[in-house]
Amino acid sequence: MKLEITRESYEAMLGAALKAAPLEACGLCAGNDGAVTRFYELTNADASSEHFTMLPEEQFAAVKDMRANGTKMLAVWHSHPETPARLSAEDLRLAYMPDTVYLILSLAVNDKPDLKGFTVNDGQSQPVEIIIA
Numbered sequence: 001m002k003l004e005i006t007r008e009s010y011e012a013m014l015g016a017a018l019k020a021a022p023l024e025a026c027g028l029c030a031g032n033d034g035a036v037t038r039f040y041e042l043t044n045a046d047a048s049s050e051h052f053t054m055l056p057e058e059q060f061a062a063v064k065d066m067r068a069n070g071t072k073m074l075a076v077w078h079s080h081p082e083t084p085a086r087l088s089a090e091d092l093r094l095a096y097m098p099d100t101v102y103l104i105l106s107l108a109v110n111d112k113p114d115l116k117g118f119t120v121n122d123g124q125s126q127p128v129e130i131i132i133a
C-alpha cells in the first residue's frame, strides 16, 4: 500500500511539528484515491511530548469540512519530537481504524524530519510507502 502526499500538505505537517516541539503535534489528512491533498492541524489536548489526544470539537469540524469538500479522511498524523517514526505501544493500542494510515513525523534527528506511515490490523502494523509529490 502507498499514500501520496502533496508537498504543500507535507510542509504543513512539518510546520505543525516544529511549532509544537517539544510537545507532540497531531492532525488529520484528507484527500481521495490514496492521495492526501489537505492537512488539518489539530490541537493536542494532552499537551504532552509522549502522547496526544485530538480535541473532539476540532476533529468533528475537520471531518465536516472534508465532507463539504468531497474528500475522505485518509490518515491520522502525529509527530514524535524526540523518538523515531515508529508506532509506540500506545499508538498501536489506539490505532483501531483498519482503513486509515497512521502517519508519524519524527524530529528525532536534527534537520532530518522522517515521515513514515503504517496501517494497523489486530494490533499488527504494516508499513505504507509514502510519496511526497
Ligand SMILES: [Zn+2]
Pocket (backbone or CB within 6 Å): 050, 051, 078, 079, 080, 086, 087, 088, 091, 104
Ligand atoms: Zn506516537
